[in-house]
Amino acid sequence: MICDLHCHTKLSDGSLGIEDIIMQAKRTGIDFLSITDHDTLSSFSRANILGERYGVRIIQGVELSAWDKARNSKVHILCYAPKKPDRLEGLCLKSCEIRKACSKEMVEKVMERFPITLESVMRHATSSKSIFKQHIMRALIDYGYALEFYGELNDELFNLENGSCLVEREYPDVKFVLDLIHSARGVAVMAHPMLYHNVDLLVELAEMGKIDGVEVDHYTADEAQREELRKIAQKYNLIVTGGSDFHGLYNAQPTHLGSNSTTKENLDRIIKLSNKKGA
Numbered sequence: 001m002i003c004d005l006h007c008h009t010k011l012s013d014g015s016l017g018i019e020d021i022i023m024q025a026k027r028t029g030i031d032f033l034s035i036t037d038h039d040t041l042s043s044f045s046r047a048n049i050l051g052e053r054y055g056v057r058i059i060q061g062v063e064l065s066a067w068d069k070a071r072n073s074k075v076h077i078l079c080y081a082p083k084k085p086d087r088l089e090g091l092c093l094k095s096c097e098i099r100k101a102c103s104k105e106m107v108e109k110v111m112e113r114f115p116i117t118l119e120s121v122m123r124h125a126t127s128s129k130s131i132f133k134q135h136i137m138r139a140l141i142d143y144g145y146a147l148e149f150y151g152e153l154n155d156e157l158f159n160l161e162n163g164s165c166l167v168e169r170e171y172p173d174v175k176f177v178l179d180l181i182h183s184a185r186g187v188a189v190m191a192h193p194m195l196y197h198n199v200d201l202l203v204e205l206a207e208m209g210k211i212d213g214v215e216v217d218h219y220t221a222d223e224a225q226r227e228e229l230r231k232i233a234q235k236y237n238l239i240v241t242g243g244s245d246f247h248g249l250y251n252a253q254p255t256h257l258g259s260n261s262t263t264k265e266n267l268d269r270i271i272k273l274s275n276k277k278g279a
Contacts, residue, residue, distance in 0.1 A: 001031050001032075001033040001264045002029055002030045002031055002032075002258050002261050002263050003030070003031065003033075003059075003262040003263070003264065003267045004025065004030050004032070004033055004034070004242075004243050004244050004246075004257055004258050004260070004261050004262070005032070005033075005034040005036070005059060005061065005078070005080070005215075005241050005242070005243045005261075005262045005267075005270075006034065006036050006063070006078065006191065006218070006242075006243025006244060006245045006260075007033070007034070007035055007036065007243065007244055007245065007246040007247075008022060008035070008036065008037055008038070008063075008245070008247050008248075009021055009037055009043060010127035010128060011037040011040050011043055011127060011128060011129060012037035012038035012040060012063075012128055012129065012132070012249050013038060013128065013132035013134050013135075013247060014037070014246070014247045014250060015248035015249035015250050017127070017250040017276050018035065018043055018046050018047055018050060019050050019190060021033075021035060021110075021246075021276070022047065022050045022051055022054050022056050022058075023054060023256070024257055025054075025056050025219070025257050025258075026054045026055060026056050028256070028257050028258045029258070030056060030224055030258050030263055031056070031060055032056075032057045032058075032059055032151060032262075032267060033056050033057070033059070033060040033170025033257075034058070034060070034061035034078075034080060034243070035047050035058070035061060036062055036063040036078055036118055036243075037062065037063065037097040037129075037190065038062075038063050038064075038065065038095075038099075038129075038130070038132075039062070039064060039065055039091075039092045039096050039099070039129065040062065040092055040096070040129045041062055041085050041089065041092060041129070042087060042129070042132060042204065043106045044060050044085065047060075047139055048060075051263040057093075059080055059081060059267075059270070059271075060079075060080065060082065060085070061076050061078060061079065061080050061081075061191050062079050062082075062088065062092070062254075063076050063077070063079075064076065064077045064079055064088070064091065064092070064095065064171065064177050064181070064193060065095045065098075065099070065156055065167075065171040065172075066171050066172055066174040066177040066178075067170045067171045067172065067173055067174060068174050068198065068201045069170070070171055070201075071200065071201065071264075073196055073197065073198070073262050074168070074171065074196050074200075074266055075150050075174050075189060075190065075196055075198050075201060076190075076191040076192065076196070077174065077176070077177055077178065077181065077188055077189070078188070078189040078190075078191045078215065078241070079181045079184070079186040079187065079188060079189075079264060080187040080189065080270050080274065081186060081187055081188060081270065081271065081274035082181065082184040082185055082186030082274075083184070083185035083186070083277065084183075084184045084185050085131060085184060085186075086107065086184075087180060087183055087184040088180060088181070088184050089176065090250070091180055092129075092171060094172065095171055095172065096129050096130050098169050098170075098171055099130040099131075099132075100129060100130055100131065101169065102167040102168065102169055103130060103131035103132070103133075103136075103167075104131075105167045106131075106133065106136060106158075106166065106167050107121055107131065107136060107166050109164070109165040109167070110136055110140070110153050110157065110197045112155075113165075114140060114143070115143075116139050116140065116143055116145075120126075120135050120139040120143070121135050121138075121139045122135075124138045124139065130211055131158045132222055132250075133154075133157075133158045133166075134149060134247070134250040136157075136158075137149045137153075137154055137157075137158075140153065142177075148240065149249075149250060149252075150252055150253075151187060153207075156188060160277070161226065174201070174205070175205075175210060178205070178210045178218070179210075182277065185274070185277040186213045186277070187213065187239070187247075187277070188204070188210075188212045188213070188275050189211070189212060189213035189214060189239060190202050190211055190212055190213070190215065191215045191218075191245075192215055192218045192220050192221070192245065192273065193214060193215070193221075193229060194221040194225050194226075194229075195218075195220045197210050199228070199229075199232070202214055202229075203232060203236075206232065206235075206236035206238060207236070211238065212238065212273060213233070213239030213240065213266075213269075213270070214229055214232065214233050214238050214239075214240065214241070215240045215241045215242065215243065216229040216230055216233065216240045216241065217240075217241070217243070217257070217260040217262075218242065218243065218245060218260055219244075219245065219253060219255050219260065239266050239270055239273070240263070240266050241270075242260040242261050242262045242263075243259060243261070243262065244256060244257050244259045244260050244261075245260075246259075
């Protein structure tokens with residue numbers, strides 16, 4: 001049983017459409033798949049229809065942007081199987097507007113340094129709810145300023161620590177996001193805690209009983225870090241998930257659907273908790 005609970009399509013910052021993703025999941029032997037595009041619920045209806053067509057069970061999901069105000073850092077929360085997803089629509093719209101404002105400023109900064117156009121960026125983001133830095137990098141590659149998405153130019157422009165063109169703003173407070181997920185009768189899992197250095201926050205939220213699970217098996221965590229996360233999950237009885245975080249052409253490193261996965265036991269915990277919240 002293969003359960004990949006983290007991947008992205010063209011609706012956010014992936015390079016493949018929903019049908020391509022589900023077809024590839026079928027070819028890869030994946031039984032359960034969750035499409036978790038950033039701050040959009042738009043995949044839900046179509047993914048369910050295509051999942052039935054191709055014989056892949058779909059777990060509704062979304063990756064929500066949030067902010068840890070105490071540590072002034074970004075955090076991503078995966079929401080699974082919300083029974084009342086309409087309650088998340090306002091949050092998604094707000095986060096997309098924040099990202100659009102950041103992206104507009106990033107594009108302007110890049111255009112000051114390179115003779116590319118906004119249109120050259122937008123043509124790669126036509127299906128997305130926002131513009132992502134991958135779309136900007138693709139325009140730069142189109143015009144010969146780079147040969148790869150995550151090489152020297154990307155580090156110079158968009159490095160998380162000191163990228164010259166990276167623009168970040170606060171997203172909604174993480175505790176507010178978690179409360180909203182639970183009001184939507186969804187299951188809240190912290191995505192890739194090692195990527196944004198969210199381990200202290202994870203423990204804090206677990207002690208408060210505000211988080212349901214943690215994504216342990218993710219390419220940004222080595223085996224020692226995964227073991228650390230497993231111990232936290234065991235201590236606080238958190239659901240343990242895993243996923244490829246597949247973005248297609250825009251992957252930060254080689255990763256394919258099913259390269260990290262969630263056990264059937266933990267998938268059952270998600271479904272059971274979701275049904276309990278929806279009761």
